Amino acid sequence: MMNTKILPHQLAMALEDAPQDLKILTLDCFDTLIWRNVHAPAHVFGDLGENGPTPQQRIWAETHARSRAALKEGRNEVLIEQIYGALLPGHEGEVHARGVAAELEAEARHCYGFAPTVALMRAAKARGLEIAIVSDTYLSRDQLRALIASAAGEDVAGLIDHFFCSSEYGVSKSEGLFKHVLKKTGVSPSRILHIGDNPKADLTPAQALGINAIHLVQFSETEQQRLRLEASVGSIINAGGARQAPCFQLHRAPLALAVPTLEDPAEALGLTTLGPVLHAFATWVAEEAEEFAKDGGKTHLLFLMRDGYLPQCVFEALGTGLPTHALEISRFTATAASFQDEATISEHLEMELECTDIAAIAKQLLFTEQEAKAIIRKLPSRGRSQAFAAAVQAPVNLRKILERSKAFAERLAHYVKVQVAPAPGDKLMLVDLGYNGTVQDKAEPVLRQALGVDVSGRYLVLREQKMGRFDKKGLIDGRHYASTALEAFCANVAVMEQLCTAAQGSVVDYDAQGRAIRAGNSIKARQSDVREAVQQGAVRYVAEREKAFVRLPSSDSAETRRQSAAAILARLMFLPLPSELAVLESFEHDVNLGTDSTVKLFDTDIAAQGLKRRGLFYMKGAERMYLPAELRGQGLSASLTLFTQHCFGLDLKYVDFCDRAIDLPIIVADGTDILTEKVKAYPTHDGYFMAAIPVGECRFAIGVQFGRLYDWVQVESAQFVPVSTFLSDKAARGDEPIDALPSLEGMEQVAPHLMRCEDQAAFMMVPPPVLANKQAMMLTVVFRPIAERQPSPVAASASPQVAPGAGAR
Incomplete structure (x- = not known):
């Protein structure tokens, strides 16, 4: 018995x-033989020219044409000429023809044949079979053949013997088009195989x-x-x-072809996401190098390690024939030389x-560990930054820094001369993920002066x-995107850095033979193994892409690849999938400042806590390595809010998230007087509320009188x-919240955080903290109502309800 499902690679x-x-053999046309390089068929309508219809106008016209055909002719299928008749009423057929x-x-720009x-x-054909196309389409036979x-x-197109278009027969496949296939070919149903x-x-x-019949399952x-x-x-x-x-x-086609064959989720992450992004980057870098070549002179492609490791691997997989170099210049070494x-x-x-930590700055300024400790030891407790700046700029220390630099x-x-051997007048193209080009800023004057070369930077x-x-140029930069959108990309660049980096320590110096001296690699072995699988998938994408296409669509260009890459990258950064987070959950990020410091890439527990305690506003001031990853699992609304706020620089404040409130009764005591007040508690997340009390x-x-309400x-x-x-967007150091030490009066804790209030008089008493430095403070109480207080039976019976007009007995 035949299977009724088939995957693209089969x-x-x-x-x-x-x-x-x-x-x-009968085949569906669109998404079986002919695929489009856009997400949905209607997206092609966005490319109908400045004077053409908008996508929505084109969709409305088709709906109108089908309604007209149903009313006047009793059929649901139409020709494209009828659609443009509905779109352009009152115009002659020549105008309609130009629109068609x-x-x-x-369609021809965006369509391509699927190689499998x-x-x-x-x-x-080798088996001697006839081939027919059976398609639900508003195109005619001749139009469809020309498109193929x-x-x-x-x-x-010459392999196809028959065309069955729903527009010409007046019925779709589900309405009976296959009956016309049987009637015209005269072939028994059992001798036909259809795939769509x-x-x-x-x-x-x-x-x-x-x-x-077999169902082609394009995607899981x-x-x-x-x-x-x-x-x-x-x-x-x-x-x-x-x-x-x-x-x-x-x-789309490479993913459909390759993903079902993958067993490792890490490799799948590399192939589906990093592969397309870095392929677009690599092809753009190759085009930029070709432009340089037109000016004469030799161009050296230098991929900056460590983050340039995977971009170099993908570039070499392209097979452009352009030689590359892996150059180890870190932010630390470039700055130290500047x-x-x-x-x-x-x-x-x-x-x-x-x-930045003062000790890390001292190391960057090339002080020895003993010298740094001596400077830091003498710094006062207050105004340490200013005192440190003054100390390192003292004449004796300035001289040390300048001589060592x-x-x-x-x-x-x-080191660059030994590794690259550039001649005076050559061009050095530094290639990296980005995002500010700090290494180029610091190293370019040094290399120009010492080697007589021109330097440029090309960044993702x-x-x-x-x-x-x-x-400097970026595949994604200010030529195409607003500054706020670029900030959105850069806010979460750590995830790309960790997936693209080489499995080695960061360079911290160079020896006399022109070799890099590296710090120890502080990343765990398991993280390196996972990263290697991700990188393997990214490189594999290049080969899979070649297998998927008979020929590339003509709209496959540097511009469309950039748009596609930007969407993929933004999706990974702001809407990562659960399967991707499972791959990344144990990742740590090393900060590449000449130290071995690492931080966890993301922590979902911190996000859950932050949302409960501050709501969506918590995200604005949160300084995390990969904040969107922490928000996944908290609802799409939280992730989209973060994304749009970053992308458009929305000026949202805490009050903008507060569209309802609870009047929370409190007691205020200062040792002599006791007052009763009410404060507003505003919603945060997942049913929680926060009250902020001066x-x-x-x-x-x-005293928080929970018993009055619950x-x-x-x-x-x-x-x-x-x-x-x-209410600040950024929390200052030393201003971390102080946990309160409340006592319970008439309240019983029956489980962690869960309280039962015995009666209306139950409350939670919170004494003020003892602080060395007096400053105005807020008490924030975050709670979730579970059961509202109901009137007691005694109280209810004391006030009987009497029906209108009823007399006493």
């Missing part, structure tokens, strides 16, 4: 289990007539979700202009002191913090937070 062998007396031609040209299906067709010839080649991607259109109606549910989310994110990230651009997905005068040192301190720059230049994502004077300079004790309540937390940082 298509070429579909005839092996078919009946021996098979006479005809424009749409057929757009073509291989099946050739196998069928354009997308797959005239030789492929839609079970309702291709499987059920064919089987009902006794035709052998997981892959369908991945592509849907990529299209959704792409619609946001690539939004702009008056027209909705197509959501390009140039990787201190030419007091101004460059001062600028470095200005950029780093507010966000000059020697470091000489070692760096010698580029958003410069300063308007640079150097030659307690002055820790003067007031607060029989049962879940108390998540009670903490004191400085007023100055409570």
